[in-house]
Amino acid sequence: MKTLLMVDIQNDFLPTGALPVPEGDQIIPLVNQLQKKFELIVATQDWHPKNHESFAVFHGREPGEIITLHGIEQVLWPVHCVQKSFGAQLAVGLETNSIERVFQKGINPEVDSYSGFFDNEHQNDTGLASYLVEKGVSELFIVGLALDYCVKFTALDARQCGLNTSLIVDGTRGVNIDASDSVKAVKEMSEAGVNIVQSLDLLTV
Ligand code: VGL
Numbered sequence: 001m002k003t004l005l006m007v008d009i010q011n012d013f014l015p016t017g018a019l020p021v022p023e024g025d026q027i028i029p030l031v032n033q034l035q036k037k038f039e040l041i042v043a044t045q046d047w048h049p050k051n052h053e054s055f056a057v058f059h060g061r062e063p064g065e066i067i068t069l070h071g072i073e074q075v076l077w078p079v080h081c082v083q084k085s086f087g088a089q090l091a092v093g094l095e096t097n098s099i100e101r102v103f104q105k106g107i108n109p110e111v112d113s114y115s116g117f118f119d120n121e122h123q124n125d126t127g128l129a130s131y132l133v134e135k136g137v138s139e140l141f142i143v144g145l146a147l148d149y150c151v152k153f154t155a156l157d158a159r160q161c162g163l164n165t166s167l168i169v170d171g172t173r174g175v176n177i178d179a180s181d182s183v184k185a186v187k188e189m190s191e192a193g194v195n196i197v198q199s200l201d202l203l204t205v
């Protein structure tokens with residue numbers, strides 16, 4: 001079954017949100033169009049407790065700084081996607097009626113979770129992998145925010161799970177803390193066997 005996975009398309013990742021992804025809002029009409037081409041649609045949702053240790057304020061530091069958190073490298077972020085807040089809700093304007101299931105991540109205050117499959121320590125599983133197997137998913141297409149973080153790590157884990165994985169590249173945008181981050185992320189995904197496709201490849205068939 002051909003499946004669309006929408007990664008973290010949430011208010012806080014739009015240009016007006018707490019962790020703004022430049023042009024993040026521009027993917028929404030496209031993603032709504034793309035949904036019509038899929039039999040199964042699932043989403044991920046960044047869903048942090050308010051004391052999450054990826055938040056810069058927790059450490060009295062500035063967003064963008066990098067620290068070692070419980071033994072692994074952690075970029076510090078502004079407070080974002082706090083459970084039950086408006087910012088954590090799926091983005092205004094995103095069609096949500098066809099979503100079969102939403103997988104929440106980043107719930108453990110001590111460990112971040114960029115990927116929709118596993119946390120950054122690869123200890124905990126959101127249930128997404130077994131769900132996709134159960135549904136008989138053969139091809140996974142990924143869109144969402146942010147290209148250089150959650151989209152990238154989700155796509156890499158999908159490949160590790162053995163899924164035929166495609167990134168719909170114009171259905172994503174990057175944070176680009178470093179201007180080249182998105183380009184690097186696409187290269188990394190491509191090298192890991194992720195197919196890089198354009199929305200038109202799907203919308204015209
Ligand atoms: C994300 C940074 C922190 C993302 C989530 O969805 O890409 N990035 N939390």
Ligand code: ZN
Nearest residue numbers: 046080081106
């Ligand atoms: Zn987060």
